[in-house]
Amino acid sequence: MGNTGNVTGLHLHFEIKKVGTLGAGYTTTPPDVNGYFDPWKYFSTTSITPVPVSINQAGLNVRRGPGTNYQAFTTLNVNQKFVAFAKSGNWYRIYLPCEKNSCAGWIAKTDSSCTGGICATEDPTATQVEVEQAGVGGGLFVRPSPGSSLKHDKIYDGQKFVTFGTPQAGSNCSSNWYQIHLLASSEATSGWSCGDFLIVPGTTPTVDKPVVITQGATAPTQTGATLHGVVSPSAAMTSVFYDYGLTEAYGESIAGESFIPGPFGRPVQKNISGLSCGTLYHFGVGATNAGGTTNGNDLTFTTLDCATPVPSVTSLSPSNTAAEGGGFSLSVNGSNFVSGSVIRWKGVNRLTTFVSSTVLRATIPASDIATAGTAQITVFSPAPGGGPSNARVFTINSPSNPVPSVTSLRAQAIPQ
Numbered sequence: 001m002g003n004t005g006n007v008t009g010l011h012l013h014f015e016i017k018k019v020g021t022l023g024a025g026y027t028t029t030p031p032d033v034n035g036y037f038d039p040w041k042y043f044s045t046t047s048i049t050p051v052p053v054s055i056n057q058a059g060l061n062v063r064r065g066p067g068t069n070y071q072a073f074t075t076l077n078v079n080q081k082f083v084a085f086a087k088s089g090n091w092y093r094i095y096l097p098c099e100k101n102s103c104a105g106w107i108a109k110t111d112s113s114c115t116g117g118i119c120a121t122e123d124p125t126a127t128q129v130e131v132e133q134a135g136v137g138g139g140l141f142v143r144p145s146p147g148s149s150l151k152h153d154k155i156y157d158g159q160k161f162v163t164f165g166t167p168q169a170g171s172n173c174s175s176n177w178y179q180i181h182l183l184a185s186s187e188a189t190s191g192w193s194c195g196d197f198l199i200v201p202g203t204t205p206t207v208d209k210p211v212v213i214t215q216g217a218t219a220p221t222q223t224g225a226t227l228h229g230v231v232s233p234s235a236a237m238t239s240v241f242y243d244y245g246l247t248e249a250y251g252e253s254i255a256g257e258s259f260i261p262g263p264f265g266r267p268v269q270k271n272i273s274g275l276s277c278g279t280l281y282h283f284g285v286g287a288t289n290a291g292g293t294t295n296g297n298d299l300t301f302t303t304l305d306c307a308t309p310v311p312s313v314t315s316l317s318p319s320n321t322a323a324e325g326g327g328f329s330l331s332v333n334g335s336n337f338v339s340g341s342v343i344r345w346k347g348v349n350r351l352t353t354f355v356s357s358t359v360l361r362a363t364i365p366a367s368d369i370a371t372a373g374t375a376q377i378t379v380f381s382p383a384p385g386g387g388p389s390n391a392r393v394f395t396i397n398s399p400s401n402p403v404p405s406v407t408s409l410r411a412q413a414i415p416q
Contacts (some may be wrong), residue, residue, distance in 0.1 A: 045088045052126035052162045053092055053107075055080045057114040062105035062183070066091030074101055077189055080181040081126050081162035082107075092120060095161060097142055099154035100185050126162045129178055129198040131155050140198075142191035146177035152191040153182055163198075164190075173232075196234055207291035208234040211265070214285045217301035222384075224273035225301055229285030231268050233259040236289040242270045244283035248298050256285075277306035307385030309336035313392050316377055320395035323372040327365045332379060333358060334389065340382040345394075346375050372398040 045066075061072035066088035074096075076082070086093035091106045098104075108119045131140055139154040155161065161180040176195035182188050196208065211232040217225045227242050240256035256270045268285065275281065281303070285296040313334040321328060330350075332343050335358055342352045343362035350362040360379060368375065373396050379389040 045086050045093070047086050048084065050083050050085045050128065050160050052081050052123045052128060053084045053094065053120045054123045054126070055082075055107075055120055056116070056118045057120075060107055060114070060119055062094075062096065062107055064102065064105065066093070066106045068108075068111075070106065073105065074183045074185040076107065076183065077181075080189070081123060081164065082181065083128055083160040083162060084122075085160070095159040097153035097155050097161075097180075097182055097186055097191075099139070099151075101183065103156060103159065126164075127200065128160050129163045129180075129195075129200055130160045131157050131193075132197060132199050140193050142180065142182065142186070142193050144188065144191060146175070146192050147173070148192070152188045153186040155180075155193060207236045207289060209292040209294045210234055210238045210287040210289055212285055212287050212294045212296035213265075214283070214296035214299050216299060217283065220301055220303050222277035222304045222306060223275050224271060225275070225281075225303065226269055226271050227283050227285065228267070228269045229296055230265040231259065231285070231287045232265045233287070234289060234291060236291060238287050238289040240268050240270075240285065240287045242272065242283065242285055243295070244272060244281055246279070246281065248282050250282060250284070275303050277303050279303050305384055308338055308340075308381045308383065309385060310387050311336045311338075311341055311379040311381045311389040313377065313379055313389045316392050316394055319392075320397060321369055322397045322399055323369055324399050325366065325369055327363065327368075330362050330364050330377070330394070331355075332360045332362070332377065332392075334360075334379065336381070337379065338381055338386075340386075341379050344378045344380055344388075347378070349380070369396045372396050 055076045055078055058078040060076045060078075062074045062076060063070040063072050082094040082096070084092035084094050085104075088106070090109050090111075092109055093104055093106050096103055096105050108114070109121075110117050111119050139156050141151040142153040142155060144150050144152060163178040163180055173194040173196055177192045178195050178198050179190055179192050181190050211234070213230045215228040215230060217227050219226050227244070229240075231238065231240055238259045240259070241253055242256055243250040243253045245251035254270060254272060257268055259266060279302065280300055282298055282300050284298050287294055311334060313332055315333045317331040317333065318328070330343065337354065337357050337360055339354045341354065341360060342349045343360055344350065345362075345364060345368055350364060353361045355361055375394045375396065376391045377394050378391045381387065381389075
């Protein structure tokens with residue numbers, strides 16, 4: 001079975017019993033329960049300085065080991081370039097995009113089945129890029145085009161690839177992209193990865209500051225709220241913080257989430273407490289990484305109004321009057337009165353004047369005391385909080401008998 005063409009075909013497999021030991025530099029796998037080894041898994045590997053290799057043969061097989069006896073699991077196209085990092089005899093081991101296959105594979109350097117007998121040649125002038133901090137092990141997507149939300153494959157930290165064409169240079173993943181070659185199993189010949197997570201070996205990567213947007217505050221209470229924002233971490237570990245205070249100078253700050261590197265905006269939020277009721281606050285979301293600190297835009301929110309205390313009535317002045325009299329001014333004494341508190345006569349609001357937190361006055365019309373009896377006097381304060389007070393009794397007395405008055409006298413004869 002050759003190095004090119006269809007990867008299917010007959011694979012003859014046999015096992016041998018290990019006798020003695022292998023020489024230095026050979027790779028083995030553990031024996032099975034019967035002590036047998038797969039002879040195809042013995043091969044000598046030499047690490048080399050990573051070097052780009054150019055593919056000279058269309059449909060060149062990529063195999064799981066350095067030999068045609070190893071399984072071919074994908075193919076490469078002519079003129080594609082990959083980075084070799086090890087050799088075994090006439091074979092190169094190269095890095096591969098590996099969401100769908102192995103992260104490395106073997107290709108022949110020369111073989112009679114290849115054009116002119118040359119399957120791959122070294123090209124040390126080709127530009128390499130190395131994957132760095134791509135989600136700290138989560139991998140970096142290879143996409144159909146710069147900025148696309150679709151994906152062809154994935155590459156991982158420490159892998160190296162050959163970039164070609166003109167990089168989409170810029171800042172953050174909105175404009176900084178590199179193009180690399182892909183495998184036949186990737187269902188595309190090439191793709192693009194964000195340059196924030198790719199470095200040219202031997203250079204110092206530039207880390208962009210995070211991008212931050214303050215979005216708003218929700219669920220305000222009398223003493224707190226939930227602050228929201230969006231943070232794009234860029235190519236470095238990023239820590240989020242939340243500033244707030246009575247002015248744009250803030251004065252208070254609280255730590256939030258920490259993010260692994262990533263190219264796209266991530267929603268963040270934080271609950272804050274210990275605020276004053278009925279108060280306007282400024283706030284902003286910020287983030288910091290190795291590239292610097294970014295403060296988001298300033299926004300405001302207002303906590304809910306303070307809770308009104310429940311009023312309490314201790315005495316009335318006057319506390320009684322005679323029925324059928326004229327209207328009068330009633331003073332209610334107590335505590336926890338507010339400007340919106342009202343005096344209620346038998347549960348009905350009466351025109352009230354706020355004097356202080358301990359004194360209210362109301363005008364009581366003559367119609368309220370037309371007949372003898374009693375009236376329940378309460379005070380009601382508005383929400384939030386507030387409500388009705390305890391009741392005090394006002395007495396309406398029966399009218400008094402009038403004092404007699406003499407207006408004239410008349411003499412009258414007494415019968416004899």
